Amino acid sequence: MHRYQAIRAELLRRINNQTWPAGHVIPHEEELATSFGVARGTIRRALGSLVDAGLLERKRRAGTRVARPTAHASTLRIAVVRHEVEARGGSYGYRLIESREGGGELDAGGRFGGAALRRVLCLHCCDGSPFQLEDRLLNLAAIPAAREANFAAISPNEWLVAEQPYSAVRTVLRAAAPSADDLVHLAVGASQPVFVIERQTRLLGEPLTWARLSHPGAAFEIVTEAGGY
Amino acid sequence: MHRYQAIRAELLRRINNQTWPAGHVIPHEEELATSFGVARGTIRRALGSLVDAGLLERKRRAGTRVARPTAHASTLRIAVVRHEVEARGGSYGYRLIESREGGGELDAGGRFGGAALRRVLCLHCCDGSPFQLEDRLLNLAAIPAAREANFAAISPNEWLVAEQPYSAVRTVLRAAAPSADDLVHLAVGASQPVFVIERQTRLLGEPLTWARLSHPGAAFEIVTEAGGY
Protein backbone atom coordinates (compact mmCIF):
# COMPACT_ATOMS: atom_id res chain seq x y z
CA MET A 1 0.00 0.00 0.00
CA HIS A 2 1.51 3.31 -1.06
CA ARG A 3 1.20 6.38 1.07
CA TYR A 4 -1.16 8.21 -1.25
CA GLN A 5 -3.40 5.12 -1.25
CA ALA A 6 -3.36 4.89 2.53
CA ILE A 7 -4.22 8.58 2.76
CA ARG A 8 -7.00 8.22 0.20
CA ALA A 9 -8.43 5.32 2.21
CA GLU A 10 -8.37 7.38 5.39
CA LEU A 11 -10.00 10.37 3.69
CA LEU A 12 -12.66 8.06 2.28
CA ARG A 13 -13.27 6.65 5.73
CA ARG A 14 -13.83 10.14 7.12
CA ILE A 15 -16.28 10.90 4.35
CA ASN A 16 -18.11 7.63 4.79
CA ASN A 17 -18.52 7.85 8.53
CA GLN A 18 -19.63 11.47 8.32
CA THR A 19 -16.64 12.84 10.19
CA TRP A 20 -16.71 15.12 7.19
CA PRO A 21 -20.36 15.27 6.10
CA ALA A 22 -21.48 16.41 2.65
CA GLY A 23 -20.72 20.07 2.11
CA HIS A 24 -18.02 20.17 4.79
CA VAL A 25 -14.85 22.04 3.92
CA ILE A 26 -11.92 19.80 4.75
CA PRO A 27 -8.53 21.06 5.93
CA HIS A 28 -6.37 22.56 3.24
CA GLU A 29 -3.47 20.77 1.60
CA GLU A 30 -0.65 22.09 3.76
CA GLU A 31 -2.53 21.18 6.90
CA LEU A 32 -3.30 17.65 5.72
CA ALA A 33 0.31 17.29 4.61
CA THR A 34 1.55 18.22 8.07
CA SER A 35 -0.97 16.05 9.91
CA PHE A 36 -0.26 13.00 7.76
CA GLY A 37 3.45 13.74 7.80
CA VAL A 38 3.86 13.72 4.02
CA ALA A 39 4.59 16.24 1.29
CA ARG A 40 1.89 18.37 -0.27
CA GLY A 41 2.26 16.52 -3.59
CA THR A 42 1.29 13.26 -1.92
CA ILE A 43 -1.83 14.83 -0.44
CA ARG A 44 -2.71 16.28 -3.83
CA ARG A 45 -2.50 12.88 -5.39
CA ALA A 46 -4.84 11.34 -2.83
CA LEU A 47 -7.28 14.24 -3.16
CA GLY A 48 -7.06 14.11 -6.94
CA SER A 49 -8.36 10.58 -7.19
CA LEU A 50 -11.27 11.36 -4.87
CA VAL A 51 -12.09 14.39 -7.01
CA ASP A 52 -12.06 12.19 -10.11
CA ALA A 53 -14.38 9.79 -8.32
CA GLY A 54 -16.74 12.69 -7.65
CA LEU A 55 -16.46 12.53 -3.85
CA LEU A 56 -14.70 15.86 -3.40
CA GLU A 57 -14.96 19.24 -5.08
CA ARG A 58 -12.21 21.79 -5.13
CA LYS A 59 -12.12 25.48 -5.87
CA ARG A 60 -9.20 27.85 -5.58
CA ARG A 61 -9.13 29.91 -2.49
CA ALA A 62 -12.44 28.37 -1.41
CA GLY A 63 -10.86 25.06 -0.45
CA THR A 64 -11.90 21.44 -0.81
CA ARG A 65 -15.32 20.25 0.26
CA VAL A 66 -17.16 16.95 0.37
CA ALA A 67 -19.44 16.75 -2.66
CA ARG A 68 -23.17 16.50 -2.32
CA PRO A 69 -23.52 13.51 -4.62
CA THR A 70 -25.90 14.10 -7.49
CA ALA A 71 -25.01 11.27 -9.79
CA HIS A 72 -23.41 7.87 -9.87
CA ALA A 73 -20.51 7.88 -12.27
CA SER A 74 -18.92 4.78 -13.69
CA THR A 75 -16.91 3.81 -16.69
CA LEU A 76 -18.60 2.18 -19.62
CA ARG A 77 -16.56 0.03 -21.97
CA ILE A 78 -17.93 -1.06 -25.31
CA ALA A 79 -15.76 -3.71 -26.88
CA VAL A 80 -15.31 -5.05 -30.37
CA VAL A 81 -18.33 -7.24 -31.06
CA ARG A 82 -16.28 -10.29 -31.88
CA HIS A 83 -14.44 -10.07 -28.57
CA GLU A 84 -17.74 -9.61 -26.79
CA VAL A 85 -19.08 -12.79 -28.34
CA GLU A 86 -15.90 -14.75 -27.71
CA ALA A 87 -15.75 -13.56 -24.09
CA ARG A 88 -19.10 -15.26 -23.50
CA GLY A 89 -17.72 -18.45 -24.96
CA GLY A 90 -19.73 -18.21 -28.16
CA SER A 91 -18.55 -18.84 -31.71
CA TYR A 92 -18.49 -15.67 -33.77
CA GLY A 93 -20.08 -15.30 -37.18
CA TYR A 94 -20.25 -12.33 -39.54
CA ARG A 95 -22.21 -11.50 -42.69
CA LEU A 96 -22.26 -8.39 -44.88
CA ILE A 97 -25.80 -7.47 -45.87
CA GLU A 98 -25.42 -4.29 -47.85
CA SER A 99 -22.74 -1.78 -48.73
CA ARG A 100 -23.05 1.27 -50.91
CA GLU A 101 -21.63 4.71 -51.48
CA GLY A 102 -23.57 7.90 -51.61
CA GLY A 103 -23.81 11.45 -50.44
CA GLY A 104 -26.08 13.36 -48.16
CA GLU A 105 -29.12 11.20 -48.97
CA LEU A 106 -27.64 8.47 -46.73
CA ASP A 107 -27.26 10.90 -43.85
CA ALA A 108 -30.72 10.94 -42.35
CA GLY A 109 -29.57 12.69 -39.21
CA GLY A 110 -27.67 15.42 -41.07
CA ARG A 111 -24.58 14.71 -39.07
CA PHE A 112 -22.03 14.80 -41.87
CA GLY A 113 -23.02 17.97 -43.69
CA GLY A 114 -23.33 16.41 -47.14
CA ALA A 115 -19.93 14.69 -47.24
CA ALA A 116 -19.42 11.56 -49.36
CA LEU A 117 -20.42 8.55 -47.27
CA ARG A 118 -20.36 4.80 -47.31
CA ARG A 119 -23.16 2.93 -45.66
CA VAL A 120 -22.64 -0.61 -44.44
CA LEU A 121 -25.28 -2.91 -43.00
CA CYS A 122 -24.05 -6.16 -41.53
CA LEU A 123 -24.83 -8.82 -38.97
CA HIS A 124 -22.75 -10.24 -36.11
CA CYS A 125 -23.78 -13.66 -34.85
CA CYS A 126 -23.15 -15.63 -31.68
CA ASP A 127 -23.36 -19.43 -32.03
CA GLY A 128 -25.17 -19.03 -35.34
CA SER A 129 -27.94 -16.77 -34.12
CA PRO A 130 -28.13 -13.00 -34.64
CA PHE A 131 -26.34 -11.04 -31.94
CA GLN A 132 -25.91 -7.52 -33.27
CA LEU A 133 -27.09 -5.69 -36.36
CA GLU A 134 -24.60 -2.98 -37.32
CA ASP A 135 -25.84 -0.09 -39.42
CA ARG A 136 -22.92 2.24 -40.09
CA LEU A 137 -22.12 5.41 -41.96
CA LEU A 138 -18.48 6.21 -42.74
CA ASN A 139 -17.25 9.67 -43.68
CA LEU A 140 -15.15 9.02 -46.79
CA ALA A 141 -13.67 12.50 -46.70
CA ALA A 142 -12.19 11.81 -43.26
CA ILE A 143 -11.43 8.11 -43.82
CA PRO A 144 -10.55 7.71 -47.52
CA ALA A 145 -9.31 4.16 -46.96
CA ALA A 146 -12.86 3.15 -46.07
CA ARG A 147 -13.76 3.39 -49.78
CA GLU A 148 -11.54 0.43 -50.63
CA ALA A 149 -12.04 -1.67 -47.49
CA ASN A 150 -13.60 -5.07 -48.05
CA PHE A 151 -16.37 -5.24 -45.49
CA ALA A 152 -17.39 -8.69 -46.65
CA ALA A 153 -14.21 -9.99 -45.01
CA ILE A 154 -13.99 -7.79 -41.93
CA SER A 155 -16.68 -5.84 -40.13
CA PRO A 156 -16.55 -2.03 -40.15
CA ASN A 157 -16.43 -2.24 -36.35
CA GLU A 158 -13.24 -4.23 -36.35
CA TRP A 159 -11.70 -2.50 -39.35
CA LEU A 160 -12.17 0.89 -37.70
CA VAL A 161 -10.74 -0.22 -34.40
CA ALA A 162 -7.63 -1.49 -36.17
CA GLU A 163 -7.21 1.38 -38.64
CA GLN A 164 -8.75 4.55 -37.37
CA PRO A 165 -7.90 6.38 -34.17
CA TYR A 166 -10.47 8.81 -32.85
CA SER A 167 -10.39 11.42 -30.17
CA ALA A 168 -13.99 11.66 -28.99
CA VAL A 169 -17.02 9.38 -28.78
CA ARG A 170 -20.65 9.97 -28.01
CA THR A 171 -22.76 6.99 -27.07
CA VAL A 172 -26.51 6.77 -26.61
CA LEU A 173 -28.15 3.71 -25.06
CA ARG A 174 -31.83 2.93 -25.19
CA ALA A 175 -34.43 0.23 -25.40
CA ALA A 176 -36.57 0.37 -28.51
CA ALA A 177 -39.08 -1.50 -30.54
CA PRO A 178 -37.40 -3.26 -33.48
CA SER A 179 -36.79 -1.28 -36.67
CA ALA A 180 -37.71 -2.72 -40.06
CA ASP A 181 -34.13 -3.93 -40.52
CA ASP A 182 -34.13 -5.45 -37.03
CA LEU A 183 -37.27 -7.44 -37.79
CA VAL A 184 -35.74 -8.88 -40.93
CA HIS A 185 -32.20 -9.56 -39.78
CA LEU A 186 -32.24 -9.96 -36.00
CA ALA A 187 -35.00 -12.59 -36.04
CA VAL A 188 -36.99 -10.82 -33.38
CA GLY A 189 -40.74 -10.45 -33.22
CA ALA A 190 -42.38 -7.04 -33.29
CA SER A 191 -43.22 -7.41 -29.59
CA GLN A 192 -39.67 -8.11 -28.43
CA PRO A 193 -37.45 -5.24 -27.28
CA VAL A 194 -34.10 -4.46 -28.85
CA PHE A 195 -31.19 -2.82 -27.08
CA VAL A 196 -29.80 -0.01 -29.21
CA ILE A 197 -26.34 1.52 -28.96
CA GLU A 198 -25.90 4.60 -31.09
CA ARG A 199 -22.36 5.81 -31.41
CA GLN A 200 -20.66 8.72 -33.10
CA THR A 201 -16.92 9.16 -33.26
CA ARG A 202 -14.95 12.29 -34.10
CA LEU A 203 -11.31 13.01 -34.73
CA LEU A 204 -10.27 16.47 -33.61
CA GLY A 205 -13.75 17.77 -34.25
CA GLU A 206 -14.40 16.13 -37.61
CA PRO A 207 -17.13 13.47 -37.62
CA LEU A 208 -15.78 10.06 -38.60
CA THR A 209 -18.61 7.57 -38.28
CA TRP A 210 -22.10 7.07 -37.02
CA ALA A 211 -23.41 3.65 -36.06
CA ARG A 212 -26.61 2.11 -34.81
CA LEU A 213 -25.92 -1.23 -33.14
CA SER A 214 -29.00 -3.21 -32.19
CA HIS A 215 -29.19 -6.35 -30.08
CA PRO A 216 -32.06 -8.69 -29.33
CA GLY A 217 -32.84 -7.34 -25.87
CA ALA A 218 -32.96 -10.55 -23.96
CA ALA A 219 -29.49 -11.58 -25.17
CA PHE A 220 -27.58 -8.49 -24.23
CA GLU A 221 -26.64 -6.32 -21.33
CA ILE A 222 -23.98 -3.81 -20.46
CA VAL A 223 -22.17 -4.02 -17.15
CA THR A 224 -20.09 -1.28 -15.58
CA GLU A 225 -18.24 -1.19 -12.30
CA ALA A 226 -16.77 1.74 -10.44
CA GLY A 227 -14.91 2.44 -7.25
CA GLY A 228 -12.67 -0.48 -6.39
CA TYR A 229 -11.72 1.02 -3.06
CA MET B 1 -3.29 26.14 -22.47
CA HIS B 2 -0.97 24.59 -19.90
CA ARG B 3 2.18 22.83 -20.91
CA TYR B 4 0.97 19.37 -19.99
CA GLN B 5 -2.14 19.98 -22.09
CA ALA B 6 -0.11 21.17 -25.06
CA ILE B 7 2.11 18.11 -24.76
CA ARG B 8 -0.88 15.81 -24.46
CA ALA B 9 -2.34 17.34 -27.62
CA GLU B 10 0.91 16.82 -29.50
CA LEU B 11 1.19 13.20 -28.33
CA LEU B 12 -2.41 12.62 -29.37
CA ARG B 13 -1.65 14.08 -32.80
CA ARG B 14 1.24 11.68 -33.25
CA ILE B 15 -0.96 8.75 -32.31
CA ASN B 16 -3.76 9.90 -34.57
CA ASN B 17 -1.65 10.45 -37.64
CA GLN B 18 0.16 7.17 -37.14
CA THR B 19 3.54 8.72 -36.49
CA TRP B 20 3.31 6.31 -33.59
CA PRO B 21 1.11 3.44 -34.83
CA ALA B 22 -0.63 1.00 -32.51
CA GLY B 23 1.87 -1.15 -30.66
CA HIS B 24 4.72 1.32 -31.16
CA VAL B 25 6.96 1.94 -28.16
CA ILE B 26 7.28 5.68 -27.74
CA PRO B 27 10.40 7.43 -26.38
CA HIS B 28 10.85 7.14 -22.65
CA GLU B 29 10.03 9.90 -20.20
CA GLU B 30 13.47 11.47 -19.90
CA GLU B 31 13.79 11.64 -23.67
CA LEU B 32 10.38 13.24 -24.12
CA ALA B 33 11.16 15.65 -21.29
CA THR B 34 14.35 16.75 -23.01
CA SER B 35 12.78 17.02 -26.46
CA PHE B 36 9.82 19.06 -25.19
CA GLY B 37 12.06 21.05 -22.88
CA VAL B 38 10.05 20.35 -19.72
CA ALA B 39 10.55 18.39 -16.53
CA ARG B 40 9.84 14.69 -16.30
CA GLY B 41 6.87 15.34 -14.03
CA THR B 42 5.15 17.36 -16.72
CA ILE B 43 5.62 14.57 -19.26
CA ARG B 44 4.26 12.07 -16.74
CA ARG B 45 1.16 14.15 -16.31
CA ALA B 46 0.48 14.30 -20.04
CA LEU B 47 1.13 10.56 -20.43
CA GLY B 48 -1.03 9.80 -17.40
CA SER B 49 -4.16 11.29 -18.88
CA LEU B 50 -3.64 9.41 -22.16
CA VAL B 51 -3.19 6.20 -20.17
CA ASP B 52 -6.45 6.91 -18.34
CA ALA B 53 -8.12 7.46 -21.69
CA GLY B 54 -6.88 4.05 -22.81
CA LEU B 55 -4.66 5.35 -25.62
CA LEU B 56 -1.35 4.37 -24.07
CA GLU B 57 -0.16 1.42 -22.02
CA ARG B 58 2.82 1.50 -19.71
CA LYS B 59 4.95 -1.14 -18.09
CA ARG B 60 8.04 -0.70 -16.00
CA ARG B 61 11.24 -1.26 -17.79
CA ALA B 62 9.30 -2.18 -20.96
CA GLY B 63 8.34 1.42 -21.69
CA THR B 64 5.21 3.12 -22.97
CA ARG B 65 3.41 1.90 -26.07
CA VAL B 66 0.41 2.95 -28.11
CA ALA B 67 -2.52 0.74 -27.12
CA ARG B 68 -4.20 -1.50 -29.63
CA PRO B 69 -7.70 -0.28 -28.96
CA THR B 70 -10.06 -3.07 -27.96
CA ALA B 71 -12.88 -1.09 -26.44
CA HIS B 72 -14.45 2.34 -26.39
CA ALA B 73 -14.43 3.65 -22.85
CA SER B 74 -16.61 6.49 -21.67
CA THR B 75 -18.04 7.75 -18.45
CA LEU B 76 -21.59 6.95 -17.57
CA ARG B 77 -23.43 9.20 -15.14
CA ILE B 78 -26.70 8.15 -13.58
CA ALA B 79 -28.36 11.03 -11.81
CA VAL B 80 -31.04 11.33 -9.17
CA VAL B 81 -34.32 10.64 -10.96
CA ARG B 82 -35.89 13.90 -9.93
CA HIS B 83 -32.99 15.87 -11.39
CA GLU B 84 -33.19 13.79 -14.54
CA VAL B 85 -36.85 14.70 -14.93
CA GLU B 86 -36.32 18.34 -14.10
CA ALA B 87 -33.39 18.58 -16.50
CA ARG B 88 -35.75 17.67 -19.33
CA GLY B 89 -38.09 20.41 -18.24
CA GLY B 90 -40.71 18.03 -16.85
CA SER B 91 -42.60 18.33 -13.59
CA TYR B 92 -41.62 15.63 -11.13
CA GLY B 93 -44.05 13.40 -9.29
CA TYR B 94 -43.48 10.61 -6.79
CA ARG B 95 -45.63 7.89 -5.25
CA LEU B 96 -44.81 5.12 -2.79
CA ILE B 97 -46.43 1.85 -3.80
CA GLU B 98 -45.21 -0.63 -1.23
CA SER B 99 -42.79 -0.80 1.66
CA ARG B 100 -42.13 -3.70 3.97
CA GLU B 101 -39.45 -5.27 6.10
CA GLY B 102 -38.28 -8.82 5.95
CA GLY B 103 -35.32 -11.13 5.82
CA GLY B 104 -33.79 -13.40 3.25
CA GLU B 105 -37.13 -14.14 1.57
CA LEU B 106 -37.00 -10.68 -0.05
CA ASP B 107 -33.55 -11.33 -1.43
CA ALA B 108 -34.31 -13.30 -4.57
CA GLY B 109 -30.77 -12.91 -5.90
CA GLY B 110 -29.11 -14.00 -2.66
CA ARG B 111 -26.99 -10.87 -2.62
CA PHE B 112 -27.36 -9.99 1.04
CA GLY B 113 -26.72 -13.33 2.73
CA GLY B 114 -29.88 -13.37 4.82
CA ALA B 115 -29.51 -9.91 6.40
CA ALA B 116 -32.58 -7.97 7.50
CA LEU B 117 -33.88 -6.01 4.54
CA ARG B 118 -36.40 -3.38 3.62
CA ARG B 119 -38.04 -3.55 0.24
CA VAL B 120 -39.50 -0.42 -1.31
CA LEU B 121 -41.46 -0.22 -4.55
CA CYS B 122 -42.24 3.25 -5.83
CA LEU B 123 -42.93 5.25 -8.94
CA HIS B 124 -41.29 8.38 -10.35
CA CYS B 125 -43.36 10.40 -12.81
CA CYS B 126 -42.60 13.02 -15.42
CA ASP B 127 -45.41 15.41 -16.25
CA GLY B 128 -47.88 13.06 -14.62
CA SER B 129 -46.98 9.95 -16.58
CA PRO B 130 -44.83 7.08 -15.29
CA PHE B 131 -41.13 7.64 -15.85
CA GLN B 132 -39.32 5.15 -13.67
CA LEU B 133 -40.41 2.27 -11.47
CA GLU B 134 -37.97 1.80 -8.59
CA ASP B 135 -37.78 -1.59 -6.92
CA ARG B 136 -35.23 -1.44 -4.13
CA LEU B 137 -33.78 -3.58 -1.38
CA LEU B 138 -31.97 -1.89 1.52
CA ASN B 139 -29.60 -3.71 3.84
CA LEU B 140 -30.82 -2.66 7.30
CA ALA B 141 -27.73 -4.04 8.99
CA ALA B 142 -25.56 -1.66 6.99
CA ILE B 143 -28.02 1.26 6.88
CA PRO B 144 -29.97 1.15 10.15
CA ALA B 145 -31.45 4.59 9.53
CA ALA B 146 -33.32 3.13 6.55
CA ARG B 147 -35.68 1.38 8.96
CA GLU B 148 -37.11 4.70 10.12
CA ALA B 149 -36.98 6.62 6.86
CA ASN B 150 -40.34 7.78 5.52
CA PHE B 151 -40.29 6.72 1.90
CA ALA B 152 -43.75 8.12 1.31
CA ALA B 153 -42.21 11.58 1.54
CA ILE B 154 -38.87 11.03 -0.17
CA SER B 155 -37.78 8.34 -2.60
CA PRO B 156 -35.16 5.81 -1.53
CA ASN B 157 -33.09 7.03 -4.46
CA GLU B 158 -32.93 10.55 -3.15
CA TRP B 159 -32.73 9.60 0.51
CA LEU B 160 -29.74 7.37 -0.16
CA VAL B 161 -27.94 9.98 -2.20
CA ALA B 162 -28.34 12.47 0.63
CA GLU B 163 -27.63 10.12 3.54
CA GLN B 164 -25.50 7.24 2.51
CA PRO B 165 -22.05 7.39 0.95
CA TYR B 166 -20.86 4.33 -0.91
CA SER B 167 -17.53 3.30 -2.25
CA ALA B 168 -18.36 1.02 -5.16
CA VAL B 169 -21.20 0.62 -7.66
CA ARG B 170 -22.06 -2.03 -10.19
CA THR B 171 -24.53 -1.14 -12.90
CA VAL B 172 -26.17 -3.38 -15.48
CA LEU B 173 -28.12 -1.96 -18.41
CA ARG B 174 -30.45 -3.94 -20.62
CA ALA B 175 -33.62 -3.87 -22.65
CA ALA B 176 -36.30 -6.21 -21.43
CA ALA B 177 -39.90 -7.15 -21.77
CA PRO B 178 -41.96 -5.57 -18.98
CA SER B 179 -42.16 -7.39 -15.63
CA ALA B 180 -45.49 -7.90 -13.90
CA ASP B 181 -44.90 -4.77 -11.81
CA ASP B 182 -43.93 -2.80 -14.92
CA LEU B 183 -47.17 -3.76 -16.64
CA VAL B 184 -49.22 -2.56 -13.70
CA HIS B 185 -47.36 0.61 -12.73
CA LEU B 186 -45.50 1.85 -15.81
CA ALA B 187 -48.57 1.81 -18.03
CA VAL B 188 -46.80 -0.05 -20.78
CA GLY B 189 -48.23 -2.79 -22.95
CA ALA B 190 -46.74 -6.26 -22.92
CA SER B 191 -45.30 -5.61 -26.40
CA GLN B 192 -43.43 -2.43 -25.44
CA PRO B 193 -39.79 -2.61 -24.34
CA VAL B 194 -38.60 -1.31 -20.99
CA PHE B 195 -35.11 -0.03 -20.29
CA VAL B 196 -33.78 -1.59 -17.11
CA ILE B 197 -30.98 -0.27 -14.92
CA GLU B 198 -29.90 -2.68 -12.21
CA ARG B 199 -27.62 -1.22 -9.61
CA GLN B 200 -25.82 -2.55 -6.57
CA THR B 201 -23.85 -0.37 -4.19
CA ARG B 202 -21.30 -1.43 -1.60
CA LEU B 203 -19.46 0.36 1.16
CA LEU B 204 -16.01 -1.02 1.78
CA GLY B 205 -17.12 -4.43 0.62
CA GLU B 206 -20.45 -4.65 2.44
CA PRO B 207 -23.55 -4.65 0.19
CA LEU B 208 -25.78 -1.64 0.85
CA THR B 209 -28.58 -1.74 -1.68
CA TRP B 210 -29.83 -3.42 -4.81
CA ALA B 211 -32.21 -1.66 -7.18
CA ARG B 212 -34.04 -2.41 -10.38
CA LEU B 213 -35.01 0.81 -12.14
CA SER B 214 -37.25 0.36 -15.16
CA HIS B 215 -38.26 2.97 -17.72
CA PRO B 216 -40.74 2.85 -20.56
CA GLY B 217 -38.24 2.27 -23.37
CA ALA B 218 -39.35 4.93 -25.76
CA ALA B 219 -39.12 7.65 -23.13
CA PHE B 220 -35.63 7.06 -21.94
CA GLU B 221 -32.06 6.95 -23.08
CA ILE B 222 -28.62 7.24 -21.56
CA VAL B 223 -26.03 9.46 -23.18
CA THR B 224 -22.31 9.35 -22.50
CA GLU B 225 -19.51 11.41 -23.96
CA ALA B 226 -15.78 10.86 -23.79
CA GLY B 227 -12.61 12.47 -25.01
CA GLY B 228 -13.07 16.19 -25.22
CA TYR B 229 -9.65 16.69 -26.72
Added chain:
DNA sequence: ATGGCTAATATGTATATACATATTGCCGCG
Protein backbone atom coordinates in the same frame (compact mmCIF):
# COMPACT_ATOMS: atom_id res chain seq x y z
C1' DA C 1 19.83 -25.58 -25.49
C1' DT C 2 18.10 -24.35 -20.95
C1' DG C 3 17.52 -22.56 -16.78
C1' DG C 4 18.46 -19.33 -13.35
C1' DC C 5 21.05 -15.19 -11.75
C1' DT C 6 22.34 -10.36 -12.36
C1' DA C 7 22.59 -5.86 -13.88
C1' DA C 8 20.51 -2.33 -16.60
C1' DT C 9 16.54 0.35 -17.35
C1' DA C 10 12.00 2.68 -17.58
C1' DT C 11 8.37 3.60 -14.92
C1' DG C 12 6.47 4.60 -10.09
C1' DT C 13 6.52 7.15 -5.69
C1' DA C 14 7.86 10.85 -2.67
C1' DT C 15 9.85 15.34 -1.38
C1' DA C 16 10.98 20.23 -1.46
C1' DT C 17 10.46 24.43 -3.72
C1' DA C 18 8.86 28.31 -6.49
C1' DC C 19 5.61 30.72 -8.71
C1' DA C 20 0.76 31.34 -11.04
C1' DT C 21 -4.02 32.38 -10.51
C1' DA C 22 -8.86 32.14 -9.23
C1' DT C 23 -11.76 33.61 -5.30
C1' DT C 24 -12.88 35.40 -1.17
C1' DG C 25 -13.50 38.65 2.21
C1' DC C 26 -12.28 42.89 3.98
C1' DC C 27 -11.43 47.80 3.89
C1' DG C 28 -12.13 52.24 2.59
C1' DC C 29 -14.10 55.55 -0.47
C1' DG C 30 -17.93 57.85 -2.37
Added chain:
DNA sequence: CGCGGCAATATGTATATACATATTAGCCAT
Protein backbone atom coordinates in the same frame (compact mmCIF):
# COMPACT_ATOMS: atom_id res chain seq x y z
C1' DC D 1 -24.94 51.82 2.75
C1' DG D 2 -23.21 49.96 -1.42
C1' DC D 3 -19.58 49.09 -4.36
C1' DG D 4 -14.83 48.82 -6.28
C1' DG D 5 -10.46 47.39 -5.53
C1' DC D 6 -6.77 45.12 -2.94
C1' DA D 7 -4.53 41.72 -0.23
C1' DA D 8 -4.78 37.16 1.63
C1' DT D 9 -5.29 32.45 0.66
C1' DA D 10 -5.94 27.75 -1.18
C1' DT D 11 -5.50 25.35 -5.11
C1' DG D 12 -2.95 24.67 -9.68
C1' DT D 13 1.29 24.14 -12.43
C1' DA D 14 6.13 23.28 -13.04
C1' DT D 15 10.83 21.87 -11.72
C1' DA D 16 14.67 19.27 -9.71
C1' DT D 17 15.96 15.44 -7.15
C1' DA D 18 16.28 10.95 -4.90
C1' DC D 19 15.13 6.51 -4.39
C1' DA D 20 11.94 2.19 -5.14
C1' DT D 21 10.71 -1.62 -7.99
C1' DA D 22 9.01 -4.38 -11.84
C1' DT D 23 10.72 -6.31 -15.91
C1' DT D 24 13.77 -7.20 -19.40
C1' DA D 25 17.94 -8.71 -21.64
C1' DG D 26 22.02 -10.76 -21.44
C1' DC D 27 25.36 -13.67 -19.33
C1' DC D 28 26.98 -17.76 -17.33
C1' DA D 29 26.90 -22.38 -15.67
C1' DT D 30 24.99 -26.67 -16.20
